[in-house]
Every structure is written in C-alpha cells, then in structure tokens.
Amino acid sequence: MFEVLAEDLLGRIGRLKIRNKQAETPLFLPVINPITQSISAKWMKENLRAEAVITNAYIIFKRLREKALEEGVHRILDFDGIIMTDSGGYQVLEYGDVEATPEEIALFEEEIRTDIAVPLDIPTGICGKEKAEETVEKTLKNVEITLNVLKERGARRALWAAPIQGGIHLDLLQRCAEIEKEMDFDLYALGSPTPLMEGYRFEKLFEMIYTVRKVTGLGRPLHLFGAGHPMIFPFIVALGVDMFDSASYYLYAKDERYITSTGTLRIDRIDYFPCNCPVCSNIAPDELKEMERNERIRLIATHNLYTCFKEIREIKQAIRDGRLMELLEIRARSHPRLYQAFRWIMENEELLKFMEDHTPLSSRRGINLFNGLSLKRPRIRRAKRRLMERYFKLPGHEKNLVLIPFNRKMSFEKLKRIIGEEDFEIAYYGSPYGLIPDPLRYTYPFSQTNYPRTLIEETSENLVKLMIEQLKAGGYERIHIISSRSKYLRDLASKLLETLHELGIDSNVINQN
Ligand SMILES: [Zn+2]
Structure with a gap:
C-alpha cells in the first residue's frame, strides 16, 4: 500500500496505492469544500495534476447525505483521483459539537466510497493540559468504536488513518501515538493546531511531528492536518510527514494575500508578480486590484495553489538529489521564527542521528x-x-x-x-x-x-x-x-x-x- 522510492533526512518519495489508484508522496491535498467548490477538484486535476484532495465527511453527511450515498463522494466532487475525508473533527473545534456518532461517520465514510478515511476525532487545538487530556481520551474512545464498527461491517474499503491528538502537550501526543500504533490502521494523521502556524510557533509544530515519528517509526505514512503555508512544507517533509492538507490557498486569498514559497504578500502592495503561473503571467497586479472581489479572490487562490504545487515539486526533486537539507537552509531564511525552528532541528543531536540513519550517503548532485x-x-x-x-x-x-x-x-x-x-x-x-x-x-x-x-x-x-x-x-x-x-x-x-x-x-x- 505504501512503497518508499527515495529518501533524504526523514522525507521520502513514496508510492501510495489504494486499490486501482495511486499517488506519489510527499502528497499535497487541497481542501475542497463540497458545497461551494470555489476551485473544483476536477480543475485541480486538469491544471495542476492534483492526484488527491481532501474534503469534509461531516459536511457531506449533513448537507448531501442522500446524494452521496447514492452516487459516492467521487461523483459529488467530480474527481476520480484519491479522496480523503476528514471526519468532522474540525467542526467540533469550531462549533463545539457535531450531530453524529463515531459509528455513523465511520459507516458513512465507507459507504460514500472515500479512499482515505478518518474516525470522528476530537481535535485538541490549543488548550490546557486537562482539556487536552479529555480530547485524547475521547478520540481514543471514538477510534475504538470506529474500529469495532468497521470490523462488524466486514471488509474495509478505505485506508483508515489514526487521528493523533494531544496538541502541544507532547506527553499526551506520545501516549496517543503509542496506543494507536498497536491498532489496525493504515496510516497516521496528526492534528496540528492552526494557531501554532498563525503565531509562527513552528518550533512547537516540528517538535510535535518529531514526537510522533519517534513513536511510530517510518513504516506507515503520516498525514498532517492543516499544514498551512508552503514555506513550512520542506520542513514538515524533512521531519517525516508524507502527506498534508491545507486550505490556506483559499483562506489567504479571501484575505487578499498572495502566497510565495517564502512568505505572504498583501495584494495591494504588489507592483510586480514574482511568479510565472498562468494567473501571474496573464494579469498585471493593477488589473487584478481593479477586478470584482470574487473574481479577484478566485484568481489569487488559483495562484496560491500553483505556488503550493510548485513547492511540492521542488521538495521532491531535492529528495531525489539528496539536497533536502540544503533546501531547508535556504527556506529557513523566509522568516526569523522559521530560522529559529530550523536551528532547533540542527541542535537536536537525537533527531540528527535519526535523520542520518535514513539519509543515503550518495546522491546525484554535488x-x-x-x-x-x-x-x-x-x-x-x-x-x-x-x-x-x-x-x-x-x-x-x-x-x-x-x-x-x-x-x-x-x-x-x-x-x-x-x-x-x-x-x-x-x-x-x-x-x-x-x-x-x-x-x-x-x-x-x-x-x-x-x-x-x-x-x-x-x-x-x-x-x-x-x-x-x-x-x-x-x-x-x-x-x-x-x-x-x-x-x-x-x-x-x-x-x-x-x-x-x-x-x-x-x-x-x-x-x-
Ligand atoms: Zn502566480
């Protein structure tokens, strides 16, 4: 189901196979809202060669249940690539609760024929220890319920990801990963608290990923929820994340922010586009600023997506060339806080040793x-x-x-x-x-x-x-x-x-x- 083709540091180029579909990792899964589909999954496949997308099973469950049960999630999104469905845990974080049981969501994900499914988890987000502990216990309980109901149902269609919660509380994260490691899952999915990224607390995020990878080893793939900005993509890959989703292309666009591989620019302060994507090649910044807002947002989001996919290709080439660490050294200059987080990696003797064991000595490039x-x-x-x-x-x-x-x-x-x-x-x-x-x-x-x-x-x-x-x-x-x-x-x-x-x-x- 997962085959490693090349590795550098803890990053790897891998082949993820799900029945007759396959995708290459590191894999970026754009978040698709099944209702609005501002930029469609089909468009992403045709224009960006997107092999996989992620959407929300809970929203489909609430809003498109009958249609999805009848036609399947691939028809809903009009996408024949790999579809991962998040369970709705995010809604718990945003609105406090969901109106569905773990059993219902698990069976629903199987029945709409998703390719990668996640049990209904309770995201930790950023909170105190006691609350965090509660989210981990609830998640573990849901995970058990899910595995039981799947077992009763018979053969599993989807690959199932073990949701790892605990947030910034590394001991909880470790405990959650240790328990789930022994369970019958195909991959892991780490819940990353978005506020960490918004607050530029990259060091914490890197520590979380490393804590999980230390427990799980590098056997099964690791997904990171909400990876945010492409400037951190090379770092999370180097720490052992194989796949990740992000809605930032759209969220930033709504905020009129233009993503580059090293940061974000406010659209009203751009005089020249530092990019060659079809959007930036065909429109001047002044023309874009004059456009109707919805159209402008769509175009910025499109550019942002191109930037995310470009970054993935650069990371893959760097892994093949054995130059991933060189890429980190360069990207670390994107922001002082990212540099600080990079220094944390370079000063962590145990982590460097872990990386050394997975870094081949030879490479094609100097x-x-x-x-x-x-x-x-x-x-x-x-x-x-x-x-x-x-x-x-x-x-x-x-x-x-x-x-x-x-x-x-x-x-x-x-x-x-x-x-x-x-x-x-x-x-x-x-x-x-x-x-x-x-x-x-x-x-x-x-x-x-x-x-x-x-x-x-x-x-x-x-x-x-x-x-x-x-x-x-x-x-x-x-x-x-x-x-x-x-x-x-x-x-x-x-x-x-x-x-x-x-x-x-x-x-x-x-x-x-
Ligand atoms: Zn562009």
Missing part, C-alpha cells in the same frame, strides 16, 4: 556547504563517520603521513625527495571533512563538495579537532605538513601543528612553494 551549520547536516556527519570507520580506523597504516593542501597536487616522487622518506601515506587538508586520504580524493562526496573559504576559517578549531582524531585513529607517528600559498590554509596548518606539538606527536611544516 553538495553546497555555506557555514558551520551546514557541517551538521546528516549527510556530512555520515561522510565523516564513514571516513573514520572505513579508512582511518582500519589497521595497517604507514608510520609517516604527508599532508598536502587540498588544492594542490604533488607527485609521490617529489614528496619522497622533500621529506626524505620512502614509505608514507598522503592525505589532503583544508576540507570540511577533515583529512581526505589520497585514494579517496576523487570519490563522492569529497570531490563534489563546494564551500567558501570562510567556512574553513570559521570552523578551523573544530577542523583541527577532527583532524587530530583522524590522525590518532590512523596511528601515524610522524606528520609532515606541506605549507600552502593561501593564507587561510597556512593558518589552519599552523594551528594543527601547534596542537600536534602539544600532544607530543612528531610533526613539522615544510614550506614548499
């Missing part, structure tokens, strides 16, 4: 590093670990090691003359990976890594530490360092020499221009 933060990327950590375990820690090294600036090339014969030794190994210094042994110089990722000189300058202290560890692991007894013409490499070499002397390791710098 690696661009920018500063010390880039060095904490799971792929870089993995490369450094490999270097240590598969080279320096292996037995049988020579006693002599000659270190050459990474940007120079010197023949073995020449080095023999310079150091006056016959047997030695060669490694390169001045790389963010510490020392690169000569046999690995032209291998991935060492030869495909780009970085500014300033990275080496800024991180020289840590680099010296790393090089010393590598030298110790290799058990070298004498280190010959060939000096460089570049000042920053000369500085690095002298720092290394100083430390080697402090440690009492026989070493010297050779000036060789």
Whole structure:
C-alpha cells in the first residue's frame, strides 16, 4: 500500500496505492469544500495534476447525505483521483459539537466510497493540559468504536488513518501515538493546531511531528492536518510527514494575500508578480486590484495553489538529489521564527542521528556547504563517520603521513625527495571533512563538495579537532605538513601543528612553494 522510492533526512518519495489508484508522496491535498467548490477538484486535476484532495465527511453527511450515498463522494466532487475525508473533527473545534456518532461517520465514510478515511476525532487545538487530556481520551474512545464498527461491517474499503491528538502537550501526543500504533490502521494523521502556524510557533509544530515519528517509526505514512503555508512544507517533509492538507490557498486569498514559497504578500502592495503561473503571467497586479472581489479572490487562490504545487515539486526533486537539507537552509531564511525552528532541528543531536540513519550517503548532485551549520547536516556527519570507520580506523597504516593542501597536487616522487622518506601515506587538508586520504580524493562526496573559504576559517578549531582524531585513529607517528600559498590554509596548518606539538606527536611544516 505504501512503497518508499527515495529518501533524504526523514522525507521520502513514496508510492501510495489504494486499490486501482495511486499517488506519489510527499502528497499535497487541497481542501475542497463540497458545497461551494470555489476551485473544483476536477480543475485541480486538469491544471495542476492534483492526484488527491481532501474534503469534509461531516459536511457531506449533513448537507448531501442522500446524494452521496447514492452516487459516492467521487461523483459529488467530480474527481476520480484519491479522496480523503476528514471526519468532522474540525467542526467540533469550531462549533463545539457535531450531530453524529463515531459509528455513523465511520459507516458513512465507507459507504460514500472515500479512499482515505478518518474516525470522528476530537481535535485538541490549543488548550490546557486537562482539556487536552479529555480530547485524547475521547478520540481514543471514538477510534475504538470506529474500529469495532468497521470490523462488524466486514471488509474495509478505505485506508483508515489514526487521528493523533494531544496538541502541544507532547506527553499526551506520545501516549496517543503509542496506543494507536498497536491498532489496525493504515496510516497516521496528526492534528496540528492552526494557531501554532498563525503565531509562527513552528518550533512547537516540528517538535510535535518529531514526537510522533519517534513513536511510530517510518513504516506507515503520516498525514498532517492543516499544514498551512508552503514555506513550512520542506520542513514538515524533512521531519517525516508524507502527506498534508491545507486550505490556506483559499483562506489567504479571501484575505487578499498572495502566497510565495517564502512568505505572504498583501495584494495591494504588489507592483510586480514574482511568479510565472498562468494567473501571474496573464494579469498585471493593477488589473487584478481593479477586478470584482470574487473574481479577484478566485484568481489569487488559483495562484496560491500553483505556488503550493510548485513547492511540492521542488521538495521532491531535492529528495531525489539528496539536497533536502540544503533546501531547508535556504527556506529557513523566509522568516526569523522559521530560522529559529530550523536551528532547533540542527541542535537536536537525537533527531540528527535519526535523520542520518535514513539519509543515503550518495546522491546525484554535488553538495553546497555555506557555514558551520551546514557541517551538521546528516549527510556530512555520515561522510565523516564513514571516513573514520572505513579508512582511518582500519589497521595497517604507514608510520609517516604527508599532508598536502587540498588544492594542490604533488607527485609521490617529489614528496619522497622533500621529506626524505620512502614509505608514507598522503592525505589532503583544508576540507570540511577533515583529512581526505589520497585514494579517496576523487570519490563522492569529497570531490563534489563546494564551500567558501570562510567556512574553513570559521570552523578551523573544530577542523583541527577532527583532524587530530583522524590522525590518532590512523596511528601515524610522524606528520609532515606541506605549507600552502593561501593564507587561510597556512593558518589552519599552523594551528594543527601547534596542537600536534602539544600532544607530543612528531610533526613539522615544510614550506614548499
Ligand atoms: Zn502566480
């Protein structure tokens, strides 16, 4: 039902199969109001290649019950792709209660032939601990009722998602996920409190996702309810969210706000559209401002949708290229609070380790590093670990090691003359990976890594530490360092020499221009 095709960090390209339909994850499901359908699901399929949408089972239950039971939800939306139905939990949050039982909603979702269904849950939203606890208990009770009624009914048609509630109370979230992990569900669906996004509390949201993923592992797909703005899409995917819905394209449009991948612009303050979608290519901002309000909202919503889908494609390409973390580093600059949340990821040792285990070392594209933060990327950590375990820690090294600036090339014969030794190994210094042994110089990722000189300058202290560890692991007894013409490499070499002397390791710098 779910097959992983490529992964990077905790994000993955996957194939979600539901009977004869399939969709690729990360999957974005636009929210469709079944009554108004301001932008139809059919239009989204034809123009945006939308593979899936989400709609509300409770609204259909209340307003279109007979028609839906007769024709099915796909006819109601005029959409033959994957349809997920939210249970109505959102209505509970908005209006306090729903006039339906968990049994009714569960059977209804099956009977209208939805593809992905959710039991009637009680969203936590943002509230105190006691109230939150109540929502979790009620949700768990509903979940049990739902599974029982489905069991009585016989074969399940839809994939069923386990709604995980608890909101910002991580212990409750954890408990809810732990219990549901043992239940007969096909995927998980995390309820995200919208106010977190509105208040730019991204760090909290990321913590919630990580808490859930730690419990569930990466086996079953994870859906996030109400993912909000596309600027957070790459982050939630990197944390293990496979699919998510959002109504923000329409909600922002109603507020006359124009979505970009890094933020939101007020339509009356836009002089030039920074976008090439059909809307922005065909209309000038002034013309849009003059339009009748409903038409204007429809066009802004259309642009907003194009932006969401574009972001998904960029994320997918980044996963395929092994560049998801690079995308995060860039997108983190969208907003200071997002940057802060990104720092939370980069300072969470346990999370980075989790990501490292799911990040392949190889990738099709080179690696661009920018500063010390880039060095904490799971792929870089993995490369450094490999270097240590598969080279320096292996037995049988020579006693002599000659270190050459990474940007120079010197023949073995020449080095023999310079150091006056016959047997030695060669490694390169001045790389963010510490020392690169000569046999690995032209291998991935060492030869495909780009970085500014300033990275080496800024991180020289840590680099010296790393090089010393590598030298110790290799058990070298004498280190010959060939000096460089570049000042920053000369500085690095002298720092290394100083430390080697402090440690009492026989070493010297050779000036060789
Ligand atoms: Zn546009």
